[in-house]
Amino acid sequence: MPVRPMRDDEIDAVKAMMLALWADFDGDYGDEQVLVWERAGGDLGGFVSYEVRAWAEGCDSRPVPYIEGWWVAPDLRGAGVGRALIAAVEAWARAKGFVELGSDVDLGNESSLKAHVALGFEPRIAVQYFRKRLGGQRAESD
Ligand SMILES: CC(C)(COP(=O)(O)OP(=O)(O)OC[C@H]1O[C@@H](n2cnc3c(N)ncnc32)[C@H](O)[C@@H]1OP(=O)(O)O)[C@@H](O)C(=O)NCCC(=O)NCCS
Numbered sequence: 001m002p003v004r005p006m007r008d009d010e011i012d013a014v015k016a017m018m019l020a021l022w023a024d025f026d027g028d029y030g031d032e033q034v035l036v037w038e039r040a041g042g043d044l045g046g047f048v049s050y051e052v053r054a055w056a057e058g059c060d061s062r063p064v065p066y067i068e069g070w071w072v073a074p075d076l077r078g079a080g081v082g083r084a085l086i087a088a089v090e091a092w093a094r095a096k097g098f099v100e101l102g103s104d105v106d107l108g109n110e111s112s113l114k115a116h117v118a119l120g121f122e123p124r125i126a127v128q129y130f131r132k133r134l135g136g137q138r139a140e141s142d
Contacts, residue, residue: 002081003088006034006047013044021071032068035088037081046072048085056102058124065093067103070112086119 006014014034019025029049037046049069055062067089072081086101093101103121105112107128117123 002037002039003035003084004038006036010036010044014047017044017047017071017073018049018069021069029069033092035085037072037076037085039076045076046081046085048089050089052098053102057104057127059100059102061098061100064100064102065089065096065098067101070103082115083119 014036015025015027015029018029030051032049032051034047034049036044039045047069048067048071050065050067052063053066056064056066059066067086070082070085072085090101101121103116105116107113107126113123
């Protein structure tokens, strides 16, 4: 079965995939559950991570399972691996009685936007985050 839960000895390989997805990944994926795609040779070719959030923008039910990370190796893209990973999360969520699955995508990530729609996700709220630099330096973290 190519899609399965990550094994403990695969944490470094999974973190490498997370770093490929999130350039600012700090190595901590908290309480996220991780499913991986195993290539024929045993190496990992993709992952999906998810957790149950207390609530999520765009979803009506709460708590609600939420896709936190989704990445497929470039040489495997477009072949159904991403679909299989999401389907596995859906199966888990349905079995737990959840009726929605949440996710988010950067507005500039055209391929992921299209893939989400192809997989049955409905676009809900589009948001642009802003910041205004206030100058100075932060004295200490709290
Ligand atoms: C997004 C991603 C995980 C999809 O994985 P994938 O294995 O290529 O997806 P699949 O081949 O299973 O495709 C799933 C569906 O999305 C569609 N799709 C995937 N990539 C697409 C693209 N670039 N343009 C249009 N549709 C696309 C497929 O056509 C398919 O629909 P179909 O079965 O009706 O044809 C992969 O492209 C990826 O890792 N991208 C870089 C990381 C990223 O952006 N992750 C998501 C962050 S929100």
